[in-house]
Amino acid sequence: MKERIFTKIALIFMLATPVAALFALGEEVVLGFLFFYPLFMSGFWMAGGMYFWWHWERQWEWGPDRKPPALPGDPLISILVPCFNEQENVRDTLHYALNQRYSNIEVIAINDGSRDRTAEILNELATDHPKLRVVHLAENQGKAVALRMGALAAHSEYLVCIDGDACLDHDAAAYLVQPLVQYPRVGAVTGNPRIRTRSTLVGKIQVGEFSSIIGLIKRTQRIYGQVFTVSGVVAAFRRRALDRVGYWSLDMITEDIDISWKLQRDHWSIFYEPRALCWILMPETLKGLWKQRLRWAQGGAEVFVKNVHDLWTWQHRRLWPMFAEYCLSTLWAYLFAASILLWLVGQFAPLPEAIRVHKLVPPGFTGLVLCAVCLMQFTVSAFIDQRYERNSLRNLFWIVWYPMVYWMINLATTLVSFTKVALMGQRPRARWISPDRGIHNQPVERSE
Structure with a gap:
């Protein structure tokens, strides 16, 4: 109990001290951090993505005539598919899982107490497919x-884990397992999710987000050695690594972030494999998007609180860059919110000059530069990603709305989730509910 109270006090102190310190240095310093930090991170991600592409990706064979990756020894691959109320999607998911070009596989569907026809459908499919x-x-x-x-x-x-509504590309399992077979210190490999739901503006923006934001971040984190999280919807794990760290935690709202940190604290490496494509469903409404991003943000905050001690x-020094990036991003969110609040209050009431915010516009031409760098980042990511999805450059029209829609949602979810976790007592068992899976599901596109 005393340790939890000390942790909460320490977290509040960690948040309040840098915010107060930056405001004490002056309004220009605050605005400079607010606008230059995203600028720096955008350039950092572009540099990492381009290096990843130049060093590895551009040399990879890709096209309709490519051969599936060779796995020495032809090892068995187990594809795990946890399902909860997936009667609408589980047939497609298992169809694509069972039809991998790499033939030495088994598929295990886990019906987690579904209340719809999922159990009946799974039993029916199992009678027709001996590998299921x-x-x-x-x-x-x-x-x-x-x-x-x-x-x-x-x-x-070798365990390939996908969600009950995800559709694997025909070589995805082999691509995910290849680094596990080749490198004995690799504990997990995260794949490349592609969005199927794109009938609204929210859905179309996410198509660009997963390439221009998430894809570049994964490539950059792979270069400096630590990945914040595997993709929960598609990832592969080495069973021995999971056994060493105690498998997935039962009380974490996002098991994918937690297992990533547990593996890396135990000195296992995590690879990113962009050729391991998996077509997924995502929310297409603001309500569904808010619930999803709040869950993600809360999961990150829970893992931060769990590991901060x-x-x-020195033995965990390789995690410091990832830890610093998370701290700076959280600080940015709280500082931005504080600046907006102080600016609004200052319009109606007098404030001490030390904390008064006179404007919410970037200094000099920073705003114009930030917009230009943002568009440059989207273009770079579309160039890298075009081999995996046809006509990816068309997403540029929609991704320009990303800062307006997603930055504000991510800002709000960070504030709500981190504050909630900092004040939370003992965490209950994490159980799932059926998420928003979009309005219209676009057919799966096989990679060419």
């Missing part, structure tokens, strides 16, 4: 428990 096995849980236990049960039932050292030792 089904595990039924009596009641909903959460994705972490479902994955644990699937791992226990699997016969392979143990990261200061």
Whole structure:
């Protein structure tokens, strides 16, 4: 109890001290950080993405005649598919999982206490496909428990985990497992999710976001050695690595972020494999987007609070850059919110000059430069990503709306989630509900 109270006080102090210090240095310093930090990170991600492309990606064979990656020894791959109320999507998911070009696979579907026809559909499919096995849980236990049960039932050292509404590309499993076979210190490989739901502005912006933002971040983090999180919708794991860290935690709202940090704290590496394509469903309404991003933000905050005590030792020094990036991003969100609040209050009431915010516009031409760099980032990512999705440059028209829609949502979710986690007591068991999966599902595009 005393430790939790000390942690909460320390977190509040960690947030309040840098915000107060920056305001004490003056309004120009605050505005400079608010506008130059995104500018720096955008350039950092572009540089990392281009280096990744130049060093590895441009040399990879890609096209309709490419051969599936060779796996020495032809090892068995276990594909785990946790399902909860997936009657609308699970047939497609299992169809693509079972039809991998790499033939030595088994597919394990875990029905996590679904209340619709998921169990009936899974049993029906299992009678027609000898490579499919089904595990039924009596009641909903959460994705972490479902994955644990699937791992226990699997016969392979290599586990490919996908969501019950995701569709794997025909070579995705082999691409995910290849680094695990080649490098013994790789504990996990994260894939390349592609968006199927794109019938609204929210959906279309996400198509560009997953390439221009998430794709570049994953490439850059892979270069400096630590990945903040694997993609929960498509990732592969080495069973021995999972066993060493105790598998997925039962009380974390985002099991993918938590397992990524657990593996890297145990000195396992995580790779990013952009050729491991997986077509996924995402929210297309602001309400659904808010719930999803709030969950993601809360998951990041929970992992931060869980690990903040143990990261200061020299043996965890490789996690420091990732830790610093998260701290600066959170500081930026709180500072931006404080600036808006102080500016609004200052319009109606007198404030001490030390904390008064006279304007919310960037100094000099920073705003114009930020817009130009933002468009440059989108262009670079579209160039890198065009091999994986046809006509990716068309997404530039929609992605220009990203700062207006997503920055504000991400800012708000960071504020709400970090404050909630900092004040939270003991975490309950994390269980899932069926998310918003969009309005219209576009057919899966096979990679060419």
